[in-house]
Amino acid sequence: GGDDVANDEISFVVRGESTTAKLQRSMLTNEVCPVLLALVADRADASMPQGDRDSQGRYILDGPSNPHAFFFLMECVRKGGEMTFTEMSDRLPDVFSRMEACRHVDYFMLPGANKALLTKLLLQSLVIESMGEAIDASRMGLCRSDMIMDKIHLEGVYLRRLHIENSHVQNVVIRRCHIAECEFALSVTACEVHISKSKLEGVNTSMFAAMITIEDGSDIQCCNIRVVEELHVRDSQLHKCTFQGCDEDRKDRQVVSATFTNAQIHGDIPLPFDKIVCERTYFHGGRLHMTIGGASITLSKSRIMSLPAIDSDTHVNLCLDDCQVLEQFRFDRMKLHFKNVRFSKPCEFVDVLFPERVCDVTFPRTCRFVQARFLAGLHACIASGCVFEGCNLGHGQDALSGCLLTHCSFRSCRFPFLEADSPVANLSYCDFVGCRIQGGGQFPHEESFIIKSYWLRKWNLAGATVSEAAELA
Numbered sequence: 001g002g003d004d005v006a007n008d009e010i011s012f013v014v015r016g017e018s019t020t021a022k023l024q025r026s027m028l029t030n031e032v033c034p035v036l037l038a039l040v041a042d043r044a045d046a047s048m049p050q051g052d053r054d055s056q057g058r059y060i061l062d063g064p065s066n067p068h069a070f071f072f073l074m075e076c077v078r079k080g081g082e083m084t085f086t087e088m089s090d091r092l093p094d095v096f097s098r099m100e101a102c103r104h105v106d107y108f109m110l111p112g113a114n115k116a117l118l119t120k121l122l123l124q125s126l127v128i129e130s131m132g133e134a135i136d137a138s139r140m141g142l143c144r145s146d147m148i149m150d151k152i153h154l155e156g157v158y159l160r161r162l163h164i165e166n167s168h169v170q171n172v173v174i175r176r177c178h179i180a181e182c183e184f185a186l187s188v189t190a191c192e193v194h195i196s197k198s199k200l201e202g203v204n205t206s207m208f209a210a211m212i213t214i215e216d217g218s219d220i221q222c223c224n225i226r227v228v229e230e231l232h233v234r235d236s237q238l239h240k241c242t243f244q245g246c247d248e249d250r251k252d253r254q255v256v257s258a259t260f261t262n263a264q265i266h267g268d269i270p271l272p273f274d275k276i277v278c279e280r281t282y283f284h285g286g287r288l289h290m291t292i293g294g295a296s297i298t299l300s301k302s303r304i305m306s307l308p309a310i311d312s313d314t315h316v317n318l319c320l321d322d323c324q325v326l327e328q329f330r331f332d333r334m335k336l337h338f339k340n341v342r343f344s345k346p347c348e349f350v351d352v353l354f355p356e357r358v359c360d361v362t363f364p365r366t367c368r369f370v371q372a373r374f375l376a377g378l379h380a381c382i383a384s385g386c387v388f389e390g391c392n393l394g395h396g397q398d399a400l401s402g403c404l405l406t407h408c409s410f411r412s413c414r415f416p417f418l419e420a421d422s423p424v425a426n427l428s429y430c431d432f433v434g435c436r437i438q439g440g441g442q443f444p445h446e447e448s449f450i451i452k453s454y455w456l457r458k459w460n461l462a463g464a465t466v467s468e469a470a471e472l473a
């Protein structure tokens with residue numbers, strides 16, 4: 001009699017649906033599906049709660065309504081919770097059946113291994129043709145940790161509150177999505193993350209990701225982005241984003257780079273990168289904080305109408321490559337590299353170093369240079385009517401070759417000694433106050449700046465005036 005009872009078939013039906021499945025009573029155990037076991041258990045006391053049954057004696061369940069998801073969960077129970085990833089994929093043929101199965105895996109209280117496999121199956125291809133209402137991942141019964149996944153592919157979904165930790169993902173792809181309030185924790189690793197045509201709000205991507213690409217009109221708002229090797233942002237916007245964790249667990253001599261192409265960057269942000277390249281990129285905030293000593297930032301092919309103040313504990317390497325500077329800016333405590341740069345308005349250069357020769361640059365009148373050092377000098381530059389204070393104009397024989405520096409004011413500046421074969425330069429009608437000429441080599445020395453000096457014979461000093469600093473008083 002006991003065996004007959006154990007082998008009794010029990011029918012289940014979803015409320016409001018006609019889908020029915022039968023299970024043998026012996027398949028219902030506390031280990032596999034305690035919910036169904038409690039539902040069909042005999043009650044010694046008739047006053048105790050009983051499982052709902054319809055007119056045909058079938059036990060009524062609250063879901064799932066999707067037939068594929070319903071039969072899949074029943075098959076999990078029938079097999080004692082032993083279901084392979086391939087079997088899951090075959091029994092749940094589309095994203096909607098997989099979402100329904102995930103939503104009800106906790107309701108059936110199936111073993112944790114099933115929950116992890118279901119999560120991996122759903123996230124590897126959560127692709128929907130047309131974006132609908134928000135999907136709250138926190139209510140879907142998804143596994144949060146201890147998973148190894150080939151990929152997470154989200155496309156066409158509005159997803160909220162997804163949380164992943166203590167896991168490894170080979171690739172993360174987010175396309176045509178709206179993602180909000182999600183987190184990939186510090187304990188997650190990923191080889192590559194690719195975000196395109198998507199909007200992210202309040203997403204914390206703190207995972208250990210080697211490469212992150214954001215492109216195709218993506219809008220990233222109030223998010224944290226952690227990358228340990230390369231960040232690429234193309235044709236997209238960043239609003240009030242942070243990059244916390246990029247220098248977390250930084251290895252010796254590790255170089256973390258960021259490339260921004262046709263990007264809009266809003267807000268005052270820290271940039272914990274060794275190398276930054278910006279092409280046609282516009283900064284709308286008031287301040288950039290470079291947190292890595294000796295970091296370099298390159299602005300390329302840009303019309304610079306606004307440039308935030310750049311903070312750093314050391315001199316930042318700033319390279320302007322094929323840029324047009326349209327407004328007045330102050331370049332302060334930097335190592336500057338100019339390649340095909342055009343200035344529309346006078347700028348100020350304070351405590352700057354030019355490690356390479358400055359060539360073919362026209363500095364507008366009234367530009368001001370304070371404590372500027374031109375290590376390799378200037379070539380074919382125009383800087384007429386400018387002010388130089390405490391500057392070093394270079395050491396080589398061709399330090400000012402072919403330059404037009406007329407009507408300038410030089411105060412406490414250093415110029416090189418010139419030999420017979422030095423190229424000519426035009427410094428006519430300039431005012432020299434407290435300046436010196438200097439010589440390098442094995443026996444460095446300097447002399448007073450004198451118009452009739454033999455060492456200045458290759459420069460046109462017509463109309464120039466010279467005085468010592470003391471005479472100025």
